[in-house]
Amino acid sequence: MDDTKILVVFFSKTGNTKQVAESISKSFNCDIEEIREKTNRKGIFKTIIEIKDAILGNETTICNTQKDPSEYDVVIIGTPVWASHITPAIRSYVSKNKDKIKCTAFFNTHGTDKPKEFKVFKDLEKIIPKKPKALMDISKAELKNGDYKEKIEIFRADLIEYIK
Ligand SMILES: Cc1cc2nc3c(=O)[nH]c(=O)nc-3n(C[C@H](O)[C@H](O)[C@H](O)COP(=O)(O)O)c2cc1C
Known part of the structure; x- marks a missing residue:
């Protein structure tokens, strides 16, 4: 690794x-890139608009990024559900860079405890036609009680298994 x-x-x-x-970056000793939206969603309807855009698979305008994904062996992609x-924002980044990503792994964070029902990993696999080498989902509760740290170590072990 x-x-x-x-x-x-x-x-x-x-x-x-x-x-x-940030925990992954520390544990894996790897580079990190935050994707930011150019348009700051505001107003009382912002959550409804966010939900609508996520369901419809809409993209958004994102700020320029610093790192070139083609320079990396593995690009790990993380998104809230x-x-x-x-x-x-992640849809826009991935659509723009899909041809530059050699190998990938995905993670998400979410509010509820029903990760099996999420379509997040399927969404990403539809855009990047490469099977991810590791998957991880972390709930808000796991973030709060610290269980996410163990999940990151399992995620890391899955990736090492692929890389070695
Ligand atoms: C617009 C919106 C939709 C969400 N939909 C879901 C959902 O379908 N299922 C779920 O478990 N959590 C849902 N959440 C909760 C977030 O996924 C969760 O709080 C996540 O950890 C937030 O990540 P962040 O702090 O990095 O933005 C939603 C949050 C927002 C703002």
Whole structure:
């Protein structure tokens, strides 16, 4: 794993996915890139719009990124779950960079305890036609009670298994 160049890319609105991405970056000793939306969603209808965009698979305008994914052996992609789907910001990033990603692994953070019902990983696999080498989902409760740390170690072991 030492020679393998890994980048963790994430979008986070309220900090949960960022917390996990930063832990991954620390544990894997790898680079990190935060995806930011150019348009700051505001107003009383913003959550409804976010849900609608996630369900419809809409993209959004994202800020320029710093890292070139083609320079990495593995690109790990993390997103919050929105209405069971990926966020528009991650959809935009992945659509733009899919041809530059050699190998991938996915994670999400979510509010409920029903990760099997989410379509997040299927959404990503539809855009990047490569089977992810590791998958991880982390609930808000696991973030709070610290269980997410063990999940990150399992995620890491799954990736090492693939890389060696
Ligand atoms: C618009 C919106 C839709 C959401 N939909 C779901 C959902 O379908 N299932 C779920 O478990 N959590 C849902 N959540 C909760 C987030 O997935 C969860 O809080 C996540 O950890 C937030 O990540 P962040 O802090 O990185 O933004 C939703 C949150 C938002 C804002």
